[in-house]
Amino acid sequence: MARELLKGNVAIAEAAIRAGLEAYFGYPITPQTELLEWFSERMPVLGRTFLQAESELAAINMVYGAACTGARVMTSSSSPGVSLMMEGLSYIAGTEVPMVLVDVMRGGPGLGNIAPSQGDYNQIVHGGGHGDFRPIVLAPANIQEAIDLTVKAFDLAEKYRTIVVVLIDGSLGQMMEPAELPEMQPVKRRNPEWAVSGAIGRERRFLSSIYLNVDDEELTNLRLLERWSEIEANEIRFQEYFMDGAEYIVVGFGTAGRIALSAVRAARAEGIPVGLLRPITLSPFPDEKIGQLAGQAKAMLVVEMNTGQMLEDVLRVAAGKLPVEFYGRLGGVVPFPDEVLSEIRRLAHEPLSTNGHPRHSWLKRLELVRS
Amino acid sequence: MVLNTPFEKIYQRPEAFTEVATHYCPGCTHGVSHRLVAEVLDEMNLIEKTIGVASVGCSVFAYNYFDCDFVEAAHGRAPAMATGIKRVLPDRVVFTYQGDGDMASIGMAEIVHAAARGENITVIFINNANYGMTGGQMAPTTLPGQKTTSSPYGRDVEQTGFPIRAAELLATLDGAGYVVRRSLHDPKNIRLAKKAIRLAFETQVRGLGFSMVELLSTCPTNWGMKPIDALDWLEEHMIPVFPLEDFKVSPILKDLRF
Numbered sequence: 289m290a291r292e293l294l295k296g297n298v299a300i301a302e303a304a305i306r307a308g309l310e311a312y313f314g315y316p317i318t319p320q321t322e323l324l325e326w327f328s329e330r331m332p333v334l335g336r337t338f339l340q341a342e343s344e345l346a347a348i349n350m351v352y353g354a355a356c357t358g359a360r361v362m363t364s365s366s367s368p369g370v371s372l373m374m375e376g377l378s379y380i381a382g383t384e385v386p387m388v389l390v391d392v393m394r395g396g397p398g399l400g401n402i403a404p405s406q407g408d409y410n411q412i413v414h415g416g417g418h419g420d421f422r423p424i425v426l427a428p429a430n431i432q433e434a435i436d437l438t439v440k441a442f443d444l445a446e447k448y449r450t451i452v453v454v455l456i457d458g459s460l461g462q463m464m465e466p467a468e469l470p471e472m473q474p475v476k477r478r479n480p481e482w483a484v485s486g487a488i489g490r491e492r493r494f495l496s497s498i499y500l501n502v503d504d505e506e507l508t509n510l511r512l513l514e515r516w517s518e519i520e521a522n523e524i525r526f527q528e529y530f531m532d533g534a535e536y537i538v539v540g541f542g543t544a545g546r547i548a549l550s551a552v553r554a555a556r557a558e559g560i561p562v563g564l565l566r567p568i569t570l571s572p573f574p575d576e577k578i579g580q581l582a583g584q585a586k587a588m589l590v591v592e593m594n595t596g597q598m599l600e601d602v603l604r605v606a607a608g609k610l611p612v613e614f615y616g617r618l619g620g621v622v623p624f625p626d627e628v629l630s631e632i633r634r635l636a637h638e639p640l641s642t643n644g645h646p647r648h649s650w651l652k653r654l655e656l657v658r659s
Numbered sequence: 660m661v662l663n664t665p666f667e668k669i670y671q672r673p674e675a676f677t678e679v680a681t682h683y684c685p686g687c688t689h690g691v692s693h694r695l696v697a698e699v700l701d702e703m704n705l706i707e708k709t710i711g712v713a714s715v716g717c718s719v720f721a722y723n724y725f726d727c728d729f730v731e732a733a734h735g736r737a738p739a740m741a742t743g744i745k746r747v748l749p750d751r752v753v754f755t756y757q758g759d760g761d762m763a764s765i766g767m768a769e770i771v772h773a774a775a776r777g778e779n780i781t782v783i784f785i786n787n788a789n790y791g792m793t794g795g796q797m798a799p800t801t802l803p804g805q806k807t808t809s810s811p812y813g814r815d816v817e818q819t820g821f822p823i824r825a826a827e828l829l830a831t832l833d834g835a836g837y838v839v840r841r842s843l844h845d846p847k848n849i850r851l852a853k854k855a856i857r858l859a860f861e862t863q864v865r866g867l868g869f870s871m872v873e874l875l876s877t878c879p880t881n882w883g884m885k886p887i888d889a890l891d892w893l894e895e896h897m898i899p900v901f902p903l904e905d906f907k908v909s910p911i912l913k914d915l916r917f
Contacts, residue, residue, distance in 0.1 A: 311747050337746045341739070342772035349736035349769070353712070353743025356730050361743075379733050484728035484744075486751045488707045494722050496713075496731030 291468045296431050297322035297461040300390055303435040305330055307442050308473040310359040311337035313350035315369060318402040319458035320392035323364040336475060344369040348376030355385040356495045358483030360442055364390035367408050377451060378417030382497025386445035390454045392461040395620030403620025404459035406544060409597035412453050413571045420509050422516050423451040425571040427541040432467040439470055448515050457543050459622060525568035526577055530556050534563030536635050537581050539602055540591040541567050548591045551628035560636045575605045582606040587635050591628055592616045596647050611640035614650045673697035675706045677726045686886025688843040688876040689717060693724055695853045696783060699860055709752040710744055712737045716758035717791040735766025738773035741780045752863055754781040759800040760790040763825045777834030777868035781859045784825060784871055787878040788897060795881030799823040802900055822900055826873040830906030836868030838907040842875035842898060844890045858912050867909045875901055
């Protein structure tokens with residue numbers, strides 16, 4: 289396949305189609321709508337299912353139904369729409385059926401705006417509906433990676449009977465970049481041994497998230513946790529940049545990681561020994577890698593497009609072994625590489641301390657940036 | 660004296676039932692409606708092709724009683740879940756079984772849009788004028804003045820509005836192929852209900868769009884009545900508010916005879 293200029297949302301949709309997506313259910317919301325529109329054009333001509341639901345609530349429950357048949361199925365939305373899907377996500381997790389969700393994050397809380405943001409980190413990584421479960425969360429930083437991870441997402445979802453979220457922000461959804469799409473795969477009806485499809489020549493099957501007997505529910509929670517341990521052991525992904533001799537480490541995911549990379553490159557040109565760690569799986573989180581870096585480096589800087597949601601995970605892992613600083617822009621504001629570069633310079637040239645929460649000192653510096 | 664006359668078996672447990680005793684309260688008509696659905700699945704030889712969607716309410720355990728594949732939906736979302744199943748398995752028969760709180764309150768958007776799309780599913784809708792499972796609270800179908808645990812002074816229409824006539828409402832939608840209301844308060848009406856359920860499944864099998872049978876039902880436990888009094892109360896008070904009529908019948912169905 290040749291490289292072509294592709295818009296993020298369209299690239300993800302087409303990648304899902306080529307991964308053998310059988311059914312898509314969704315609802316329009318900016319900055320995600322191109323996904324829905326692309327599916328509406330492509331799926332019917334391929335003889336596959338596309339349906340625009342009456343709400344995100346309905347869309348996720350349609351996905352739930354289709355997932356119960358063993359079909360390869362997905363939905364997509366943006367932050368407020370994903371909030372509406374939380375109910376269904378919890379049921380899907382409790383029923384242990386596979387599905388893929390693409391969340392194209394926008395500024396919030398509330399109606400917020402349609403600008404790029406990473407404010408859903410907690411909603412997706414630490415939230416995801418009521419009860420005790422964890423989705424796999426993949427955070428690409430460019431369109432090629434978004435394509436590759438979308439294809440991977442289906443395989444992971446089906447391998448572990450779990451929810452996989454592809455988490456991007458509005459800028460990745462809307463930007464165009466050259467990228468290569470995979471070969472077209474046909475729809476493969478998998479007929480897994482748990483799926484409901486009509487009890488033709490076999491015992492009837494029943495799928496639900498209901499376990500009224502508390503021992504059964506405890507066993508279900510344990511089963512989910514065991515599967516999660518397997519995921520933690522096998523599926524952690526991250527990318528390292530400029531790590532040779534790095535004394536300072538920047539940590540950022542998705543678009544923030546990409547912007548940080550420009551800043552790290554510029555800082556290296558100035559002779560600052562700084563590297564970048566970009567987590568690709570936000571869940572499971574690369575604890576071990578970050579813990580290891582925290583044991584070696586002099587200081588860390590976490591860059592996000594939120595108030596420091598992933599920061600809390602980095603702090604947990606770093607466990608006071610080194611000063612951790614934070615820099616973020618909020619509400620749809622995207623940081624410039626120069627802002628991150630200034631932070632890297634400060635990290636390298638100014639005294640740092642492990643006292644106090646990095647969010648507090650960042651807020652004081654942000655006042656200066658904004659004024 | 661030994662009786663040698665051979666007996667013809669004229670009444671038996673439907674094949675579509677599992678060998679499980681239901682959890683329903685004495686006198687509740689859920690058992691009757693379950694049986695009617697099971698008889699229709701038997702008669703149409705559909706049990707292997709059918710996927711049921713249970714809802715949240717007293718019928719939350721419906722999946723235990725039917726010998727076909729089943730899923731259990733979130734509260735109110737059964738029509739959406741059924742849509743997801745039917746769209747990827749269009750040659751299967753998909754039905755939901757929902758109560759009035761589930762379908763006419765929390766799930767109103769899902770049912771209206773499933774009907775509007777002409778979603779080829781069948782909905783069995785149990786209207787017993789209250790929330791049964793949670794202990795008898797006011798439902799969207801509760802009658803004006805009716806006392807429930809959350810309308811202890813009687814439903815005040817000034818404050819809480821009026822009962823929703825779901826069948827009439829859904830019948831206005833072009834996607835609906837068959838929408839009727841029946842009652843389970845006496846043998847004659849039970850027979851009519853069975854025929855309606857048959858026609859609803861025929862609607863689906865023939866691809867004629869959305870089908871729904873609303874069944875007026877009793878809830879003696881939460882109504883605080885003896886089962887027979889509850890049947891009388893249904894006839895006397897519910898039918899005037901919820902008339903037993905055909906609200907939408909696809910012309911093809913009118914010629915069917917069984």
